[in-house]
Amino acid sequence: MSEGLRVLVIEAETPAREWLRHHIHVVWPTAQFTELAPAAARGMPDEFGGGDFDLVVLSLDEGREAALEWLGRYARRPGFPPVVALARGGDEALAVRAVKAGAEDYLPLERLRHDGLVAALRQALASRRPRPATHGAGLPRGWQTRETLHAGEFSSVLLAEHADSGETRVYKLLQGGAVELDAGLLYARFLAEYECIAGLEHPNVVQIHDIGVADDQAWIAMEYLSGGTLATRIAQGIAPDEALAMARGIARGLLAVHGLGVLHRDLKPANVMLREDDTPVLIDFGLAKAMRSEQAITSPGMIFGTPWYMSPEQGHGAPMDERSDGYSLGIMLFEMLTGERPFHARTPMALVYQHRNAPRPALPPTLAEYQPLVHRMMAAEPSARFESTAHLLMALEAAA
Structure with a gap:
């Protein structure tokens, strides 16, 4: 899992969450955590598929019956990440109920130690086998998986x-x-990835080759990028000049798609792939939206995207423009320069609050020359940011 293990922790007690984070980070130092109180998890929409996570750790302590009902509702869905259930003062009967409901394993917290936790998580992750590679099923003639x-x-x-x-x-x-399941919404989001950038040829934007339907499956064909993700590169460490070069390449890609009247809306290191020569390439336009579209795929006030990199206006369901993508790039540039994200919180909504209200963190003294650039890109108010992607790109080029 080169981009870092993505863990959803559903646990009410702060000490327990901190204990889990510590022991998971020992083995998976790049792990990313989303933490929810049980009550918030129970409010998830019925269509929640868990696709943003590799693993779920679920506490059964607060509202035991409701937690088991949540487990039964989601855990056995195709593609749902493995769930490891935890409880204090449980017994064999509870363990059986948890496993029957869909948990990969049940662990009693009062007897749990580091080795036991890690072994259980490894086994749960191993149980999530990818769908077997088929030889062309659902693909155009002549193509094999x-x-x-x-x-x-x-x-x-x-x-x-x-x-x-x-x-x-x-x-x-x-x-x-x-x-x-929803012929309008899901299919529209899928097709948007093709329709937004079809025909665009730009070195910093993934090339879409074709779209079609075969064997009751819709598909999009795009170029293969072999250099891995920017998320992996950040984990390895990036020199300041390389970080600026990456940011300039991403801004050029944004300039091209913004020129088509399209916002990316989910810009993050995992959605930037690298060519063999390290050229950054924007991918995953599944949340992209035409800036002037009169018929939005998402309803007003609905929030989609990744909270770590989400602009304040996107986090609050407010109107967005190209400056919103520029904000996300500012968060990414901060992370490329420092190796750390600028904001940290235990819940998605707490992150949304920080993007709007928290002071912008300072860069280390050795990177102080980039402070004005990064702070302007990360300004909470759109009016305080660069007024366009073109102006942002000029500022990035001037910082070279």
Whole structure:
């Protein structure tokens, strides 16, 4: 898991959450945590598929029956991440009920030690096998699956190779059953990824080759980028000049898509791939939205995106423009320069609050020359940021 283990922790007690974070970080130092109180988890929408997480740790202590009901509602869905259940003062009967409801394992907290926790989490992660690679099922004639890159509840991403030419492409497939669940919303979001940037050829934007339907699956074919993600590169450490070069490349990609009247809306290191020569490339336009569209896919006030990098206006469901993507790039530049995200919180809503209200953190003294640039990119008010992506790119080029 090169981008870091993504863990959803549903636990009411702060000491228990801190204990889990500590012991998981010992083994998975780049792990990313989203923490929810049990009451908040019970308020999740019915369509929650867990695709943003690799693992769920669920406490059964607060509202035991409600927690077991939550487990039964979600855990056995196709593509849902493995769930490890925890409880204080439980017994064998509770363990059986948890496993029957869908948990991969049940752990009594009062007897739990580091080795036992890690062993249980490793076993749970190993149980989440990707869907077996098929030989062309759902793909156009002549294409064969070489590797399953991602398998979720509603969609999968395959690395495919052409039997004759040897050309490689990435195919993103939407399962037929997903379209049946909501023929308007899910399919519209899937098609948006193609419609937003179809025909655009730019070195900093993933090239979309084609779209089609086969074997009751819709698919999008795009270029294969072999250099890994920017998230992985950040974990390895990035020199300041390289960070600025990455930011300039990303800004050029944004300038191209903004020129089409499109916002990305989910800009984050995991959505930036690298070519073999380290050129950054924007991917995953599944949340993209036409800036002037009169028929938005999402309803007013609905929030989609990644809270770590989300602009204040997006976090509050307010109107967005190209400065919102520029804000996300500012968060990413801060992280590239320092190796740390500028804001930290235990819940998504707490992160949303910080983006709007918290003071902008200072860069280390050795990076002080970049402080005005980064602070302007990360300004809470859009009016205090660079007025356009073109102006932002000029500022990044001037900082070279």
